């Protein structure tokens with residue numbers, strides 16, 4: 001048995017792809033289904049293609065994707081959580097839980113799906129991150 005992917009329904013596929021690209025994922029493949037009026041887009045971190053993917057389902061006819069409290073989050077390990085959060089902030093993404101502890105942060109996709117970012121080990125939040133002048137303002 002092998003884990004393949006997690007599927008999330010998205011209202012704006014391009015915005016969602018851009019969000020995941022900011023974290024480091026890339027589009028792997030996509031399928032249009034004319035009869036079903038939907039598109040499936042598979043994304044993965046480099047080297048994780050076919051191993052741990054996220055499947056974006058875009059239904060061409062608008063739907064309300066509210067609720068879904070039973071779904072928690074997707075989690076990714078990143079090389080530098082401060083640099084990742086700064087890149088997301090610079091692109092206008094809200095950091096819902098800033099990485100004050102140098103270890104964990106939470107952001108949301110354009111449809112509000114929660115994404116956890118984890119830093120391998122812990123970065124010292126007191127260390128001056130040259131690439132993140134406003135790290136201390138969170």
Ligand SMILES: C[C@@H](O)C(=O)SC[C@H](NC(=O)CC[C@H](N)C(=O)O)C(=O)NCC(=O)O
Nearest residue numbers: 005007009036037038039040055057058059
């Ligand atoms: C390709 C494989 O990984 C799939 O997940 S296809 C599953 C299939 N998806 C759809 O029909 C997409 C459109 C549909 N309107 C939807 O929003 O799901 C499917 O069976 N989906 C049902 C489900 O509960 O996932």
Ligand code: NI
Nearest residue numbers: 005006007055
């Ligand atoms: Ni699927």
